[in-house]
Amino acid sequence: MSASVSLTDVAQAFPGRERARLALDGITLDIEPGQFVCVVGPSGCGKSTLLDLVAGHTRPARGAVSVDGAAVKGPGLDRVMVFQDHALFPWMSVADNVAFGLKNAGIPEAEREARVAKWLGKVGLTDAASLHPHQLSGGMRQRAALARAFAMKPQVLLMDEPFSALDAPSRDRLHVELQELWADTETTIIFVTHNVREAIALGDRVIVLSSGPGRIIGDVPVALNRPRVVESERVVALAHKVRGLLDEADQLGITTPREGGDSYVSI
Known part of the structure; x- marks a missing residue:
């Protein structure tokens, strides 16, 4: 099963000492059911914030987020997160960890x-x-995290x-x-990474964000x-083009839409 994901003119801000700080601004993105979309950009550009909005952990300061046309109002079983830290419960066996959400x-x-097996x-x-998580290698722990996520369908x-x-x-x-x-x-995947080659190796599309606000x-x-x-x-060659977009944005100081034109470029 898979679902479409849409973000329309989304902005997100976080409180600051003197004024709110924009993490994302003007994000409009349509993802088709079953697409594998990777998101890259410099640290602090709002990549993880984008995931949190789709997950329903936070609400946008402006704009709309929807899954299959339904507004995202909070977390749901139709969306599952996998983190850098595998987040396995250390006191549970691998099987029990996979079964936990179920x-x-x-x-x-x-x-x-049956699903766990x-x-x-x-x-x-x-x-x-x-086995328990401490008995596994890092790769095995992340495999267990993937099994737990996919088992939820x-x-x-x-x-x-x-x-x-x-x-x-x-x-x-x-x-x-x-x-x-x-x-x-055929699950819809949104994958955040700093690694441009990883994004090219995995994604059907690579969304490139500018430095914050993203x-x-x-x-x-x-x-x-x-x-x-x-x-x-071929992955290396395309990754070089994506890095060129990031370098160009950095050199031009692009943190706002370009005057008189689109706020993004395509290659």
Whole structure:
């Protein structure tokens, strides 16, 4: 299952000592059901704030956020977050961690067990079901977090730099595995990262944000064959173009829409 996501003229601000500080401004973005969209930009540009708005953890200061045409008014089971920190409960086994959300959602025990077994199998953790998080490698813990998320059958999966703390080999394997899980489920994914190559390797589109307040300065389609890896020459070449957008924005000091034109550019 998947859902469309729309943000229309969204702005978000946070209290400051003297006045509110804009984190995002003028964000208009339409994501089709089943798309894999990556969001990149410098630190402080509002990438995580964008995810929080779609998740319903916060409400926009201006504009509208909707999922499948319904206004986002708070968190819902149709949207699931995966964080940089795996957020597994240390006192629970891997299987119990994967089952936690299902149990809270009232899923019957038999179906719960079936879903847990299915997703542990898909992420290669069947033999680790009875282990606890401290007994797992970083990559295995993040696989458990993915199993927990996909087991909920979300329509939209929101991912906030989930692989940034992993070593390169673990990250590369998870890039391929995530693409396979996404292809199997057709879940809509919004994936935030600082790593431009990672964004190109994973996304159907890469949304490029300017420095804070974040505004869209690029919407880059990625039509490369899957599965992709960050070392691919085509990934590297397209990543170079995306970095060029970021460099151009930085050199021009773009933090507001360009006068007399669009507030973003496409390549």
